[in-house]
Amino acid sequence: MTEAEIAQQLERIPYAKTLGVTPNMVGDEFTLILPFSQDNIGNPFLPALHGGVIGGFLEIAAIAQILLESDDKKFPKPIGINVDYLRSGKPQDLFARARITKLGSRVANVRVRAWQSNFDEPIATLHGHFLMTEDNDAA
């Protein structure tokens, strides 16, 4: 999938559009970017990005990576996520890169790292599993 094709997929997700995420593709390496916006601040006194935005952004990065690596056009649905908050989110752009640990026929197991100025100093990591069938019982 090219950068334009991922952008097109993300364009279909209103939540991703609202946050303003943009894809970046260098070779096969896909990075999702959350450009800084005042709307994403959680604590205006520090200031720091909202933990929920960081979690939601990591989730979009996981979904985008699954769409990228599977031929399926169906949207993966989250079954469970676990987010570790490692550093406070500065009022800057946020980057995320996802690795699929296992892409099964029904479940994808994904890990995502989010960082700002330095890749080696992640501000949050996500571990989640996503359902890839049309089963409507799970979100």
Place this chain on the structure above:
Amino acid sequence: MDDKLIQRLWELAPKFVEGSPHSKMMGMKFIAVDQGRATLSLPYSQKFIGDPKSRVLHGGAITTLLDQASGLAAIAGYNRPTSVATLNLSIDYMRAAEPGKTILATAHCYKVTRHVAFVRGIAHDGDEDDPVAMSQATFMATEPKSSTQNFMQNMIERSLT
């Protein structure tokens, strides 16, 4: 926790929600607060849809609501002015939220230590026994003396003066 502290929580909690630019942008509403407990709501909005076909809200919107409600419950779990930062947030998504329905998140801080608050949360769209998602979170509590700039401390100082 005495009545005065609970009353103060009721004064501060709406500011804690509305004073957060992202929660305000999402249209999150404060519903209730009590000792170690908090309830917030998120009215349905097309802006936060995750699946264009089913029009179901994105998991991230639920994550943000549960994070905010759990953070408020953690603050309400301490009987001293405290600010909190999310350390870990784990969420199980049990079913899709029904499009058009307001989501309610109720959080319970069942244990606080000097530095860490433990919180469980439930997100549902009307029936608490049929949850959309359930969460488990831990928060770091910040000592007021070490962070005069922190959010709740500011709010509390303001409400006291």
